Amino acid sequence: MSFDDAYQALTDHDDDARWAYGTGFADPLAGVPTAIPPDVARLDLAAYCLMLGDDALIMSHRLQQWVTRAPELEDELAVANIGLDLLGQSRLLLSRAGEAEGAGRDEDTLAYLRDAGEFRNVRLAERADDDFAHLVARLLVFAAWRLALLDRLAGSRDPVLAAIGAKGVKEVTYHREYAAQWVVRLGDGTDVSHGRMQSAADAVLPLLDELFRPHEIESRLAAAGVAVDPSTLRPEVDAVLDEVWQTATLRPPGAEGADEREPAGFGRDGVHGAELVEILAELQGLARAMPGGAW
């Protein structure tokens, strides 16, 4: 058994049933051709992979910040698992961005050595959570949107993006279910939990429109059959969210919760709030203090 490749080492073909460690791990990109279709603009593809990769990376970091702070041990692990799923998606996407760009930047360089203005994530991903209700409201919206997006991305003409979409759909389906379950539990709970869930739902509303606003690169690549035009996702996502708000006995989020922290401009253009700068200080601190460090 080779231990050079983690997947190979874990994908045992013998009949040794060491079930406690799980078996049958699979590389999501195994057998996927990595050549970029010749008619696809490489820099557009790189920028697009950064957008989807940064969404996952920054959201993942926010979720990781809940570790040691979640209300219950079981939920702490659930949130950490979701963060890890997204981190995995972001690694694949940033790696693909580096390949498409062709300038020798790998996933680590892209994650650790870019400044806030070069990040392309939507602002929903970077938003800090005031409490657990804010977390599950934000996660519900993020997962409902990303699930619709990845589902369509699975039909992309770029084989790697298609594989990442197909892998991600299974993960994000669970994220959405987890968040929806909590939104319903808190919304349809006590007076206190209902009130806090309602204000959390109101607080994500100002961040919603941006999710469906296509960047020009997304539009170009969508026309080429590579990317997903986010404006096409709105009916599906709205239907899901409306159903959850209703089941949770919440009124559809209204402008009353409008958030004053919003910067002007859009995350896809590199316009972010101070919150992203804070995240990056934490995320990149070690890598920048010890360039090229390995251990």
Add this chain to the structure above:
Amino acid sequence: MSGEIRHEWPLFEVFVRAKRGLNHVHVGSLRAADHEMALHHARDLYTRRNEGVSIWVVRSDDVVASGPDDKEAFFAPSGDKVYRHPTYYAIPDSVPHI
């Protein structure tokens, strides 16, 4: 619902069936507010390393267990009855899992 506030969620026992396993095996316990949440938590706590294909959860309250005091009367009598093992039969190769 009674008006009583419980400060801790009830305990559940978790059983997972492995891919190649034939039966569900007890893997541990967890706390959850209801059965649905228990199933989610079981998925998050006990199958994150690709261990399982099926999960059962059951309220720990609902498990009826034999007590240590019953040990002698329950189990000792079978200790000398080796003839209860059907070891005198040849098992055909086509009969698996025995």
